[in-house]
Structure formats: structure tokens, C-alpha cells
Amino acid sequence: MQEQYRPEQIEKAVQCEWQAQNAYRVEEDAAKQKYYCLSMLPYPSGKLHMGHVRNYSIGDALTRYLGMCGHNVLQPMGWDAFGLPAENAAMKNSVPPAKWTYDNIAHMKGQLQTLGFALDWSREVTTCKPDYYRWNQWLFLRLWEKGVVYRKSAIVNWDPVDLTVLANEQVIDGRGWRTGALVEKREIPMYYMKITAYADELLAGLEKLNWPEPVKLMQKNWIGRSDGAEIHFPLALPLSGEVADDTRGASPSPPPFPLSSGDVAEGTRGEGVFEVLKVFSTRPDTVYGATFMAVAPEHPLAKQAADGNAALAAFIEECKRGGVTEAELASQEKKGVATGFFALHPLTQQKLPIWVANYVLMGYGEGAVMGVPAHDERDFYFANKYGLPIVPVVAQEGKNYSTDTWQDWYADDGVAINSGDFNGKTTAEFKKKIGLVLKALGLGGPRVTYRLRDWGISRQRYWGTP
Structure with missing residues (x-):
């Protein structure tokens, strides 16, 4: 035995012997229990790094252990080879993406082989080759048809x-x-x-998994089921020649908003024609506290109102460079611009000014919210900033409400006040009944929504599945 371990000599000889004997080539064997050990395929960036070594060492240890326990273990390898980095590298180095990719695969494969992993190279796949991506295309078409x-x-x-x-x-x-x-x-x-179609199934499946509770909780929060109500606020459009109320610098005569079939009802209160502005709320019990409406900068109504309103158009452009996540929107300064449009409260018929606000996400609910400043912290600061009314509609025993400073208990459940026939009802009672009332009026009803969003898959340009 050599006194010193010389990997360049010993490992090369052993690996040559493995290769000659096809030591890790896997064939069907009905007498053995099967195990499929798949680690994430590497992107052919050019070189392996320690993250690759770590991950594949874990899979390799598991493969060898189960093999010694009598399992028939398949550990394949391949290359997640499509993607934007190849395009950028191709432009930077004036080389076709295919050549850059295949050269990197050759180098990285050599690196992997020197590490001596128990990989079945006879099953190597490369996602940018037609014999692989044809199955991407086949699956895409089946999903489209369904x-x-x-x-x-x-x-x-x-x-x-x-x-x-x-x-x-x-x-x-x-x-x-x-x-x-x-x-x-x-x-x-x-x-x-359309992954949202499977939201409830995903939630139910979590209960069957033997995962750590914190991980399961993260998954539940990611799916984010919310029970509440959809509420329709008819949009009050001015009659021909009628001038809309002036609302803090808003355009006094907004252009007619385009009507969409299914959302239109003939006006019966002298306000012309109404189009429904839909919102989703997990606190429909606070509907009587709505004093304004707010829509996302990307909402169609915001775009319509910006036509001829330079201040609003500039604000919408400013919002395009703002935050993109709920956390970012929550921490940034709440700002908005009035549109000059009004919505009618579905229960009181009160006219509510519609604002474009930077804290409303187009991707959540309907891209619009009812502003209930007495019981929502974001709405509270927004209303105080722009001088909008604050009307408490949920009372807490022994506590006095003040519009001067936000307190966390303002958002808690309680007993309804200033809420018409619902006065005295608990939050739970109110929520249960209001959905049915809205449904009977044809102005909404109970609804479940999710934080989970459908998965956008149009992100590649040239170097992607054709």
C-alpha cells in the first residue's frame, strides 16, 4: 500500500474499471425493490461549484447505501440546458448559444466523472436536444387541450x-x-x-405528508386560502352633460368608462348607467365603513381615468417603478390620486370617490379594494393623508376609538355599529349573513380566494423550448 493517498492515480484507475464494467448502469430487476434517486439537474454554466458537490454527494451516499441494502437504485444525470444565461453569454462572446452550452456540458461532465459518483450515464438527458424537448411540447399541448x-x-x-x-x-x-x-x-x-385549480387539493395533501410542521405551515401560507365575500360597487357614470363632483383636484368630467357585458345594470337612481367595480374582502363585516374605493395603477379603470389627466398618468408611471411584493407595498409610503369617478355603496347607495393607490395589488382579488380606514391600517394612513372620512363600524367593549392614531385592536373582531340592520351582530354573525344578502341583491356573495397565483411560463426568448 502506498504511504500517501494519490487520488490522481488511484481514483482514475478505479473509475476506468467502473466504466469498463458498466458498474452503475441500471437494468430492470423485478426481484429487487426499486429506488429512483434524482437530484436537481445542473445548469451548464461552465464549471461546477461546491453547491453541486454538496448536493450530488448527498444523493450519491443515499444511492450507495440503498444499493448495499439490496435495492435496485437508479441515479441519473442530465443538463437543464435552456435559459437566458446562454443567450447573454452568446451575445457577450459572439458565439451561438448551442456551442456555448454544449462546450460547457462537456467540461462539467468531465468534472462530475472525476468525482466518482454512482451515476448511470447511459440515461443522460440534455433539455435543449430535440429528443428531450419534444416531450415538453407534447405535454404542453395535452395541458392546453385540457x-x-x-x-x-x-x-x-x-x-x-x-x-x-x-x-x-x-x-x-x-x-x-x-x-x-x-x-x-x-x-x-x-x-x-392553472395551478390555482388545485389549491384545495394541495392544502388537503399537506395533511398526509410527514413533513416538519414549520415547513407545512410555510406551504399553507404560500397557498394562502382566504374566506370572505365578493362585493360589487356599481360605478356611477355621469349622464350626458352632467358634471361629476370635483374630488380634490380630480378631472371634473371623466370620459365614459367602457361597459363590459355581464357587469352592467341599468341605473335606477338618476346616476346614469352603472358598471360594477368588484372587490374581494376577508372582512365583509366592515362594508358599512367603506368611505372610498382604491384601484391598482394597472386596473383598467385607472388607465381610462388617466386619459386626459396628466397628474394621474404621471402617478401611474411612477407606480410602475415601485415595489412588486406585498411586503414592499406594505412598507412604502401610501400615495394616491383621485380619478374623478365614483362608485355607489351597494347597501347605502352613498357615492364613494375612486382613487388610484400605490398599495393596491392588481394580482390579488380584483385589483381593487374598498377603503375602510377605521379598520384597515393601510386605509387608515391613506385616509388621514388625503382627508377622507373615517367611520368606525366595529366596536370593542371598554375601548374608545380615535382617528388620531392607529391601534392594532382597530382591526380585531367585535360587534357591529353604524351598520344599519346589522348593528349588534358579532363579526362572525355579520360575515355569515352579509354574503347571503349580497347574493340576493345580485351584488356579490361568499367567495374563497388564494394567495397562490397561476404559474406564468412565457419567460424564455430564443434559447428555450420551440
Whole structure:
């Protein structure tokens, strides 16, 4: 035996012997219990790093252990080879993405082989090869036929340097994680996978998993089931020649809002024609406390109101460079601009001014909220900033409400006040009944929504599945 371990000599000889004997090539064996050990396929960036070594060492240890226990273990390897980095590298180095990718695969495969993992290289896959991506195409078409994949226009995070869509997690302080460019919000047509259709099934499945409770809780919060009500606020459009109320600098004569079939009802209160502005709320018991409406900067109503309103148009452009996540929107200064439009309260018929606000997410609910400043912290600060009414509609025994300073208990459950026939009802009683009342009026009803969003899959450009 050599006094010193010389890996360049010993390991090379052993690996040559493994290769000659096809030591890790796996064949079907009905007498053995099967085990499939798949680690995440590496992106062929050019070189392995210690993260690769760590992950594949774990899988390799498991493969060898189970093999010694008598299992028939398959540990495959391949290359997640499509993606934007190949395009950027191709432009930077004036080389086709395919050549850059395949050269990197050859180098990284050599590195992996020197590590001596128990990989079955006869099953190697490369996702940019037609014999692999044809199955991507086949699966995509089957999902399309079943309605699980669909196409729609939506607001996305756009990196103006990489010229691609970014996930919220890839936007850091308003900039693209790779380029550092200021991210823009754009509306573009994209393909989506309807994963929200399986939200309840995913939640139910968590109970069957032997996972740590904190991990299961994270998954539940990610899916984010919310029970509440959809509430319809008819939009009050001025009659021909009628002038809308002036609302703190808003355009005094807004253009007619385009009506959409299914959301239109003939006006019966002298306000002309109404279009329904839909909101979702987990606290429909506070509906009597609504004193204004707020829509996201990307909402169609906001765009319509901005036509001819330079101040509103400038504000919408400013919002495109703002935060993209709920956490970012929660921490930023609450700002807004009045549209000059009004909505009618579904129960009191009171006219409520409609604002465009930077804290409303287009991707949650309907991209609009009813402003209940007495019982929502964001609405509270917004109303105080712009001098909007604050009307408490939930009382707490032994506590006095003040509009001067927000207190956490303002958002708690309690007993209804200033709420018409609902006065005296508990929050739970109010929630249970209001959904039925709204449904009977044709102005909404009970609804369940989710934090989970359908998965946008139109993010590749040239170097992606054709």
C-alpha cells in the first residue's frame, strides 16, 4: 500500500474499471425493490461549484447505501440546458448559444466523472436536444387541450436589459437580480398553468405528508386560502352633460368608462348607467365603513381615468417603478390620486370617490379594494393623508376609538355599529349573513380566494423550448 493517498492515480484507475464494467448502469430487476434517486439537474454554466458537490454527494451516499441494502437504485444525470444565461453569454462572446452550452456540458461532465459518483450515464438527458424537448411540447399541448394551460394578458415585472419577465423573488429593491436594471411593470400576453385549480387539493395533501410542521405551515401560507365575500360597487357614470363632483383636484368630467357585458345594470337612481367595480374582502363585516374605493395603477379603470389627466398618468408611471411584493407595498409610503369617478355603496347607495393607490395589488382579488380606514391600517394612513372620512363600524367593549392614531385592536373582531340592520351582530354573525344578502341583491356573495397565483411560463426568448 502506498504511504500517501494519490487520488490522481488511484481514483482514475478505479473509475476506468467502473466504466469498463458498466458498474452503475441500471437494468430492470423485478426481484429487487426499486429506488429512483434524482437530484436537481445542473445548469451548464461552465464549471461546477461546491453547491453541486454538496448536493450530488448527498444523493450519491443515499444511492450507495440503498444499493448495499439490496435495492435496485437508479441515479441519473442530465443538463437543464435552456435559459437566458446562454443567450447573454452568446451575445457577450459572439458565439451561438448551442456551442456555448454544449462546450460547457462537456467540461462539467468531465468534472462530475472525476468525482466518482454512482451515476448511470447511459440515461443522460440534455433539455435543449430535440429528443428531450419534444416531450415538453407534447405535454404542453395535452395541458392546453385540457384547459390547464391558457393565454392571457397580465402585468409582469419586465427587465429592460435582459428583455425578459422576472418573478417577484427576482426583483430586489425594484431592480433585476441579475442586471441591476430598474424593473418596469408591463402588460403583455403570456401562457399560464392553472395551478390555482388545485389549491384545495394541495392544502388537503399537506395533511398526509410527514413533513416538519414549520415547513407545512410555510406551504399553507404560500397557498394562502382566504374566506370572505365578493362585493360589487356599481360605478356611477355621469349622464350626458352632467358634471361629476370635483374630488380634490380630480378631472371634473371623466370620459365614459367602457361597459363590459355581464357587469352592467341599468341605473335606477338618476346616476346614469352603472358598471360594477368588484372587490374581494376577508372582512365583509366592515362594508358599512367603506368611505372610498382604491384601484391598482394597472386596473383598467385607472388607465381610462388617466386619459386626459396628466397628474394621474404621471402617478401611474411612477407606480410602475415601485415595489412588486406585498411586503414592499406594505412598507412604502401610501400615495394616491383621485380619478374623478365614483362608485355607489351597494347597501347605502352613498357615492364613494375612486382613487388610484400605490398599495393596491392588481394580482390579488380584483385589483381593487374598498377603503375602510377605521379598520384597515393601510386605509387608515391613506385616509388621514388625503382627508377622507373615517367611520368606525366595529366596536370593542371598554375601548374608545380615535382617528388620531392607529391601534392594532382597530382591526380585531367585535360587534357591529353604524351598520344599519346589522348593528349588534358579532363579526362572525355579520360575515355569515352579509354574503347571503349580497347574493340576493345580485351584488356579490361568499367567495374563497388564494394567495397562490397561476404559474406564468412565457419567460424564455430564443434559447428555450420551440
